Amino acid sequence: MAKQKQDEGQAPKLTINDIARMADVSKKTVSRVINRSPLLNRETRDKVEAIIRETGYVPNPQARALALGRNFLIGLVYDNPNAQMILSMQRGILEALHGTEFELVIRPVDRGSNLVMDDIRGFVTRQRLFGVVLLPPMSENDALARMLDEQGCRYVRMGSAVLDDPEHMVASNDKEAVADAVRYLIAQGHRRIGLIAGPHGFRSAQERREGFEQALAEAGISLPRSLIADGQYTFESGLSASESLFDLTPRPTAIFASNDEMAAGVLYAARMRGIAVPEELSIIGFDDTPLTTRVWPPLSTVRWPIVAMGRAAALKLIGTAIGEGSEVNEPSMFSSTLIRRASVAPPAIS
Amino acid sequence: MAKQKQDEGQAPKLTINDIARMADVSKKTVSRVINRSPLLNRETRDKVEAIIRETGYVPNPQARALALGRNFLIGLVYDNPNAQMILSMQRGILEALHGTEFELVIRPVDRGSNLVMDDIRGFVTRQRLFGVVLLPPMSENDALARMLDEQGCRYVRMGSAVLDDPEHMVASNDKEAVADAVRYLIAQGHRRIGLIAGPHGFRSAQERREGFEQALAEAGISLPRSLIADGQYTFESGLSASESLFDLTPRPTAIFASNDEMAAGVLYAARMRGIAVPEELSIIGFDDTPLTTRVWPPLSTVRWPIVAMGRAAALKLIGTAIGEGSEVNEPSMFSSTLIRRASVAPPAIS
């Protein structure tokens, strides 16, 4: 059977012992070469390195992990409808991991389920993950953070929130960014501005709402409750939330949606009602997903540096591992910026 | 230092020896319990299981992998602009992996680079992956398949292609699905139908093109070369490809774009030119991404069962591992279906 496998042409896996034998040194010496130990004769090192290169030997990561008592797997935990965001995050994390021996293991979870906690616990303990990155809304769960601490699993939370714990948090200044966006609407002449808020319990939703309210307050514009509609960060919720805003008299001349999916919903709803964008209605979203440039007119939005934040999160995690005494100097707070596109114009003279 | 770590409240990791001591049996017996060995006294089993449950003991996967000579990591290799597709694929794979001890490790690669091959080789050998799922266009690389064979790494390719190797392939019938879509356009009365093809070298692009040509041939409609424009599966390429089709006289009354991104590009281009969709131009895309329902009018498209295909791919991979003699019976060929939305209408009477 074993022989048969060989016959299938599979390369027989080399071990450190094979290399040691070929180089006529002890396995420990080979181990020293692999780990760049400084107390090695240059000659010996070269000899062993040559053989490693020739044979294409790669140390077994499982054995290494076992001996070292830690492994090289980073987990990404998410529950989020925004595919583009998650993929960008994955990309950022992987950029940071590139060239290291870390790999990224992913785990989408179902926030709706009561078993999330157990699910994640199983995830980190079963594989003994080195660390995890938590995406919203998981990152807002403090019990989860405690559990990870207990399990001895490092973590970094991604959030659009206050920076209560820089070591474990990478955040963007959503509040200020939204305030900027709304100031822009006000500068264009809008006074009746609707908000489609994100789900209750999401810190990002709350931050964005506060930014919205702040900008209006600054300008001395009153904000009747009716101008705030609840959304769920989904296209459909944006669609139905707009309906209620459209029914108001007078109708708002601009709407800020707490994410792009909902902004697209607003645009779609406007189209169905025959409301011209941007002439009769200005729209601003949040996230700068590709969707914003696919629809007509392209949507103004707030862009946050997802990839850079993912990279920073990963570096925070592994920094403590590879950090040679140097502190982790990754920035923890990132700035979002307003992207101006054709979905905003001054309100029609009324 | 070690003590300090304890003080931080990290749960001390239990080993099989701890459990053995507590249960007053040998470690091998504990191992037997874990692996559900059938030749165990019921009493002993219960006793050990109780202790495992109480203590929350989880076997160290690295040690397990080392002893077993194989690990429990599945890789997903992709290079693809379609975020939604990749995420759906991840979801399908993870559904299949759920409840097993396998985890999913992801690796986006840059097809443009000459180092793709080395990159992937490094990926599978460094981590000694159990197997990988290859997404297009990686799945079309036969040299890659050979390399994986050599490395002793199982693989399953996802493709929209002929089923040359059911054991290693999960495919959808793109050709027939596209032919159906085009037949639908013909049935609506269209005779001048443009094609925006996918990138050269992509099997999916070729399949879709063949389906397109086949439907026209069936209907006895000639296809001048000018009605075929090249695209790159990106929104921008769809945009510019449409320009050349719009410049034709007479202008095509319908366009089939080989994916949704490009179809969205067509729609956008039409909007800029003031061409009404669907009155003056019908559009059909491919993939059924959420984008299709966000734009106006919603795009007709071809839906393929991504999640199910991902699940099938993963089951194929691990089936050989957990398969207790039972052959892997996952279907290898999946059907795509035409989704009719508002972007198609009979051509204007001309």
Add this chain to the structure above:
DNA sequence: GTCCCATTGGACACCGGTGTCATGAAGCAT
């Protein structure tokens, strides 16, 4: 009562690396 077999559990080596410590050789001062 004896023998044999089936059942159950344990001792031991092993997977492929790493840490600890000892050993031998070389370099230097005395």
Add this chain to the structure above:
DNA sequence: ATGCTTCATGACACCGGTGTCCAATGGGAC
């Protein structure tokens, strides 16, 4: 020439599981 330190290397145990093989136990057939 001797004694000491320094450097390079190797022997060996260990990480936490699993496979092999053998011993002990108990029950049934004779």
